[in-house]
Amino acid sequence: xxxxxxxxxxxxxxxxxxxxxxxxNERHGDDHGVNLTKLRAVAKxxxxxQDLALELWGTxxxxxxxLALLICRPKAFERDELNAMVRxxxxxxxxxxxxxxxxxxxxxxxxxxxxxxxxxxxxVASAGWALTADRVVKKPEGLDLAGLLDVIETQMKxxxxxxxxxxNTCLAQIGIEHPEHRARAVEIxxxxxxxxxxxTPPNCTSPYAPAWITEMVRRQAAP
Numbered sequence: 001x002x003x004x005x006x007x008x009x010x011x012x013x014x015x016x017x018x019x020x021x022x023x024x025n026e027r028h029g030d031d032h033g034v035n036l037t038k039l040r041a042v043a044k045x046x047x048x049x050q051d052l053a054l055e056l057w058g059t060x061x062x063x064x065x066x067l068a069l070l071i072c073r074p075k076a077f078e079r080d081e082l083n084a085m086v087r088x089x090x091x092x093x094x095x096x097x098x099x100x101x102x103x104x105x106x107x108x109x110x111x112x113x114x115x116x117x118x119x120x121x122x123x124v125a126s127a128g129w130a131l132t133a134d135r136v137v138k139k140p141e142g143l144d145l146a147g148l149l150d151v152i153e154t155q156m157k158x159x160x161x162x163x164x165x166x167x168n169t170c171l172a173q174i175g176i177e178h179p180e181h182r183a184r185a186v187e188i189x190x191x192x193x194x195x196x197x198x199x200t201p202p203n204c205t206s207p208y209a210p211a212w213i214t215e216m217v218r219r220q221a222a223p
Contacts, residue, residue, distance in 0.1 A: 039063065114128070
């Protein structure tokens, strides 16, 4: 919907603000109160608008940034723009959507994956690990899986929360997708016990890597 201003969109997002949604989100570190289904409906109506997306991102508002990530054109960003933006993705949902919806679809994804894994900022490094976990599943050719397990084994236990979560996801995906590394992945998870006591709702898979690996392998084998 061309012609929509950033002010129009911010007013619409403000009208969608729900204190109950905000309370739930804040428990997970996300400072917004807009139902994501309603946010996606706004994005669908607006369609792809790169300039509006950039304006929304520039507001710094979390709901506006989430909307920006839905209406932007991932391939329109230069590498340096993405490298600057990742350092501003401080809330978990913005970070997750930015990595998956934008960087993952960018021609710069592989270059940034490698650079970010070595970044001293744990939030940036976690983006590199998230991209690596995705590649473990979709395009593992050329990855040193044993080497990744070496790093996880020595660094995951004491890593900051978001980086630890991304490393744990990579550990689980290696174990799920690559049978030749499965026993070692499970053994590392059992020894480090990362997320072993994470509260998991009924009928949901635990993020504890040994349990996660075992359950997903069981599902793959099921007729």
